[in-house]
Amino acid sequence: MTKTYKEINQKIKSGDAVVVTAEEMIDIVEESGSKVAAEEVDVVTTGTFGPMCSSGAFLNFGHSDPPIKFDHLWLNEVHAYHGNAAVDCYLGVTRKLDKRPYEYGGGNVIEELVSGKEIRLRGISDTTDCYPLSEVDTYITIDDLNQAILCNPRNVYQKYDVAVNSTDRTLYTYMGKLLPNFGNAHYSGSGCLNPLANDPDFETIGIGTRIFLGGGVGYIIGHGTQHNPKNGMGTLFVKGNLKQMSPEYLRGVNYEKYGTSMFCGVGIPIPILNEGIAKKTAIKDEEITTEIVDYGIPRRDRPVLGKTNYKDLKKGFININGKEIKCSSMSSLYYARKIANELKEWIEEGKFLLNHPAESLPTDTEFHPMRQTSEIEFVKDLKREAVICYHDCDIKVVAEKIINQNINHIIITDRHNKLKGIVTSFDITKAVANNEKKLNDIITKKVITTTDNEPVDVATRRMKKHEISALPVIDDKNNVVGIISAEELM
Amino acid sequence: MAIINVSIPFRLIKQIEDYSRIVNEILKHNISFNILKFSTTSSGINLLLEVPEDKTKEITETLRSNDIQVDKKGRVILDEDKCIHCGSCISLCPTDALHFTNKDKVEFYGNKCIGCLICQDACPRGAISESK
Numbered sequence A: 001m002t003k004t005y006k007e008i009n010q011k012i013k014s015g016d017a018v019v020v021t022a023e024e025m026i027d028i029v030e031e032s033g034s035k036v037a038a039e040e041v042d043v044v045t046t047g048t049f050g051p052m053c054s055s056g057a058f059l060n061f062g063h064s065d066p067p068i069k070f071d072h073l074w075l076n077e078v079h080a081y082h083g084n085a086a087v088d089c090y091l092g093v094t095r096k097l098d099k100r101p102y103e104y105g106g107g108n109v110i111e112e113l114v115s116g117k118e119i120r121l122r123g124i125s126d127t128t129d130c131y132p133l134s135e136v137d138t139y140i141t142i143d144d145l146n147q148a149i150l151c152n153p154r155n156v157y158q159k160y161d162v163a164v165n166s167t168d169r170t171l172y173t174y175m176g177k178l179l180p181n182f183g184n185a186h187y188s189g190s191g192c193l194n195p196l197a198n199d200p201d202f203e204t205i206g207i208g209t210r211i212f213l214g215g216g217v218g219y220i221i222g223h224g225t226q227h228n229p230k231n232g233m234g235t236l237f238v239k240g241n242l243k244q245m246s247p248e249y250l251r252g253v254n255y256e257k258y259g260t261s262m263f264c265g266v267g268i269p270i271p272i273l274n275e276g277i278a279k280k281t282a283i284k285d286e287e288i289t290t291e292i293v294d295y296g297i298p299r300r301d302r303p304v305l306g307k308t309n310y311k312d313l314k315k316g317f318i319n320i321n322g323k324e325i326k327c328s329s330m331s332s333l334y335y336a337r338k339i340a341n342e343l344k345e346w347i348e349e350g351k352f353l354l355n356h357p358a359e360s361l362p363t364d365t366e367f368h369p370m371r372q373t374s375e376i377e378f379v380k381d382l383k384r385e386a387v388i389c390y391h392d393c394d395i396k397v398v399a400e401k402i403i404n405q406n407i408n409h410i411i412i413t414d415r416h417n418k419l420k421g422i423v424t425s426f427d428i429t430k431a432v433a434n435n436e437k438k439l440n441d442i443i444t445k446k447v448i449t450t451t452d453n454e455p456v457d458v459a460t461r462r463m464k465k466h467e468i469s470a471l472p473v474i475d476d477k478n479n480v481v482g483i484i485s486a487e488e489l490m
Numbered sequence B: 001m002a003i004i005n006v007s008i009p010f011r012l013i014k015q016i017e018d019y020s021r022i023v024n025e026i027l028k029h030n031i032s033f034n035i036l037k038f039s040t041t042s043s044g045i046n047l048l049l050e051v052p053e054d055k056t057k058e059i060t061e062t063l064r065s066n067d068i069q070v071d072k073k074g075r076v077i078l079d080e081d082k083c084i085h086c087g088s089c090i091s092l093c094p095t096d097a098l099h100f101t102n103k104d105k106v107e108f109y110g111n112k113c114i115g116c117l118i119c120q121d122a123c124p125r126g127a128i129s130e131s132k
């Protein structure tokens, strides 16, 4: 049996539509089968609530007197993008407050705008004959704006990687705080409640689909950037009137040592047009698999360490090589469910109708990496031969080498070229002054290292972070194969 | 590094060897830690330890299974109005003081908290703060 959008909308209008959430649909299909479920259920609601970095709002302030054409403008001191007409702008959620980058940003401004708070608008201009004003400094609320349109080029990832950290230091990433040595794991997404997981072939979700967006009504206006449905990583481009949204579902967030973003609530209704769609909306958490990825390797293709699924993730533990690791989400399952339920109520109350998409979303696009025309430099391109001393040699020998070869770092190895430590010219000076005799007492044994295939920028960042000026280059067996120092990087 | 406050009651330290046994219990995990403060009270010895963040759970569990108290004062507070129940803090908490309820809301058990502060800078909403 099949239904049409028109029939479903008739039922919604007369208050007869049967609406369930994607979680509830699982039980219905399990108990009665997809055939009966398709007959009984009219709409399945979904929801997700997580950090959605590719989000932001177009704002129009109206004209000042005399008029201004902004060249730069700031909202609560957060720089907004201005490459449009005189008093339009786009405020992106990841734009950081320059002075306090991990505390406040575009996402917070949008949350405050939607809360009705006053926002400081400051702008400057080079002035023209038609726009003579050079500066504006004023306070506005969302009611003062002509338009405030949430417009997010990439939302609602179908699923996401699970992040872990193999290194020996804490990492602060867009996947949250990751403890060293696989101390914890973070995932994102609402699993069986995720909108795209419930319509993986984009049979009902398309351009023009009316959705729950930020607590108000919004629309899908296309596929999102990086849309990659072939690999189960579809995304959506959405928009909606910010003026009718709620601060409960648009929350600015600030990640320590990473930056700022915004949680955005999205809920999508799936009309149960036929049995096939009914079956798909009964997808379970255990059927949605995802990969465990090592965020300790700062490369595009991070190593995949294993597979897991949302059922295990929601239980709070994943397994890597037999080791149990505590995991938790970065997105809120509690709010995802709340959104699915709220959308369900709207439909039950006849306030929200479904519409046939004007056009389907592509199902065959892929996500390509960046074309980089300037070559990335790797450590192996810039390293030089290391000056090496054995760990059992005399401090004097080391000191001589430093002076004769005019270098600042000596690498200490055992007789088989395995890294044992590093000594700087400063260590030697100090040792001589203190009359130290044993090399072993003055070498730094916990050495920060790099490898041949590490991009130079990554090595540089590590040096800066640890406030050191050289890194021994080692291979995977801890053999010393060179050194790279701040001088080569300049 | 995380800070934990360890109280070893006198009844566990009858002789000096007991003390080294307890410290060895920690060292067995092959980690280095700093003793920031060493003090005695009428009931026992208090140690303020600085331990690696990723080992905090192991250490806390080992000490507790040896009947040693790891601070129960609860040094963070959770501002429920700011919390969005994302869960970014949960996998970090070594004692499950922060955990999900069966409705997937985040809940904080103050009496399980050891005040290690690992969770604090992980909260994107500034909902976790050190209680004074």
Ligand code: SF4
Residues within 6 Å of the ligand: B075, B076, B092, B093, B094, B095, B096, B097, B098, B112, B113, B114, B115, B116, B117, B118, B119, B120
């Ligand atoms: S709640 Fe925070 S401070 Fe308390 S034990 Fe857990 S991680 Fe440590």
Ligand code: SF4
Residues within 6 Å of the ligand: B078, B082, B083, B084, B085, B086, B087, B088, B089, B090, B106, B122, B123, B124, B125, B126, B127, B128
């Ligand atoms: S990280 Fe902060 S906002 Fe997220 S659940 Fe924990 S306390 Fe709440």
